[in-house]
Amino acid sequence: MGRLWIVRLLVCAPFLAASTAWSADVHGRSSTQFLWFNNFFDGNKQAEFAEYLNMSITNIDKAGKFSIEGYGRVSQDVRNGEGLSGRLYYLYGDYRGLYDKVDIRVGRQWVNYAAGTALIDGGRIDLRNIGPIEFSAMGGRNVVFSLNSESGHEGDYAYGLAAHLAGFKNTNAELSWFRKLDEGDVARDVIGGTFEQYLFKNIKLYANARFDLASEVFNEVLAGVKYYPTADLILTGEWFQSYPTFDTTSIYSVFAVDRYQEGVLRADYSINEYISVSGGYNRQEYSEGASADVYEIGTSIKPNKKLTINLSYDKRNGYGGNLNGGTAEIFYYPVNSLELAGGIQYDVIKRDSLTNEDYARKYWFGGKYRINNRMSTTVRVEDNVNINFSSDWQGRVVFNYDF
């Protein structure tokens, strides 16, 4: 299915490129890439050519209400026998403002409600400008990408409804229902909601919840507050809890599970235009006495317009294992059209009292050169050093053309 869609998309591409005589505008990006990496499933090095096409066709009709959006990729392995693979991320027609109240979107698309998220081959209708509450409905075949293709079955569908507040300056709220079918049976049945409230010009309250109708539990509950006394300082406090829930068609849906909770305290502060810092603490509770503590700090330093340095470190101790690690990145812009970058990622891991301490390091460098307003090229090369490899080089070379 995926390959067929991609072939259709590519067959259409020449017509789109020849459409300058049309009234329609065609914009997008062609990204031609060469990637080499270690296929750790079989231990062989793999090299692939990939072509990404991201396009937008607008002004198709006189009123400019109809547009077509598409995004997909094909890749061909030239070394490891993996052959041709591809993904059609989306390809939909979008008609906005029918009677100034209805938006219609048909085709493969990404839909995101508080109750659930899905990539569907189907349609979505939004009803707006009708009062303080607006509505949305969506439905279609549920598309699931696997490692190399799509892994959906016949009878996999997703559909849902949402209502949200509109026309309020300081309040956003949404209530939605999401249902997923697995080979024709109802696998998920969820009600979700989000809420945001701005207060006193410097406080934001927010919440998010999902209630699983089959298991009759709140699969997720999030409540948080952000306080921003100045534009440079943001203080965050959050509480989150979840119960694992499973498709009703899975044997795991009948098992007892425990609640997970976490509390987050965090501060993000831009000291001046040269330095910003952040720090956070996360307390994780896994029930029955298990817990973990996560501390993180980070900074971004811009001594001048040509140089940026990002540093971050986090430390986790507790249930499930210990993890210490961080990243260091440097970006240098010697001239406007050139960006040079490099970095290190380092982690020390200890899974269990019976296991040894492992480590993982990644060294990377890259650069981007803007040839002109339409063309640019990017290179990234990295070496992975860890328990599995003493050295594992991989990277990509990219040529982007904007049209």
Place this chain on the structure above:
Amino acid sequence: MKRIFFFIMLLGFVLVYLQQQSYAEKEADKQGASKNGSYRKENHREYANIANLEIKDCNACHKDEGVAPNHDADFFRGHRVLADNPGNNCSQCHDQAYCLDCHQGGGSGENPATLNFGRDYKPKTHRSDFRVLHPIKALDNPQNCYRCHDQRYCNECHARFPGNRLKFNITSHQFSDIKLKPDGPTHANFQPSQCPTCHPNSVVPAHQWSSDHAREARRNLQSCQSCHEDGNVCIKCHSARTGLKVSPHPRNWGSIKGNLKDRGNGRSCIQCHDAGRF
């Protein structure tokens, strides 16, 4: 308790609605906004086309407007609440590719700092050797993985490795290696039908393994599913037909079993129970 909770929620929504209506009417009077008092958020599409626009420029304006800076350093964790609302304005600056490059893998590779996992690009949370890190990272809010990966993704990847290679030396995986006596055979040598011979009435010895594996499973059942996709290992003891016949159901099973049976068409029930007996 649930009724009280929903009543408070409902009351809260009504109060917020009334407060907002009052506020909007005052704003409409002051600013000459629409006569029904509704407030339309500013369209940000033109900002997306401004060259070299930095987040601090956005933040300064947001602060003046009393709207929280959205794209802060915590954006990776915090953007979900913003994006979940169908009325969001994400699409004024970002196309769907912007979301899907992280959520579904792949992208134009324009940023040299962007990480790769083969042909798929991955977010910064997946740093260094994520294969080694991910069992720990998956515990930092177990729901996070499923925001981008279907459960089948876990199975497909884990299925490519021999079981013993991923079988860590932790107590939840030692059942088959437990010996009947110091010089006796291990449990791996027996079939589920033989269990009642030594464990009459489904009695499990007060063995450390029995409590440890149950606790681990309750805390982290999703990780069990990653390798044992169809739960065959669990059913050896938890089936109603064979083995020890230990019930794995939660306390509220009586009120939810009908939900699961009706929605799933009994597909999970039939794995452990005879037809017509669940």
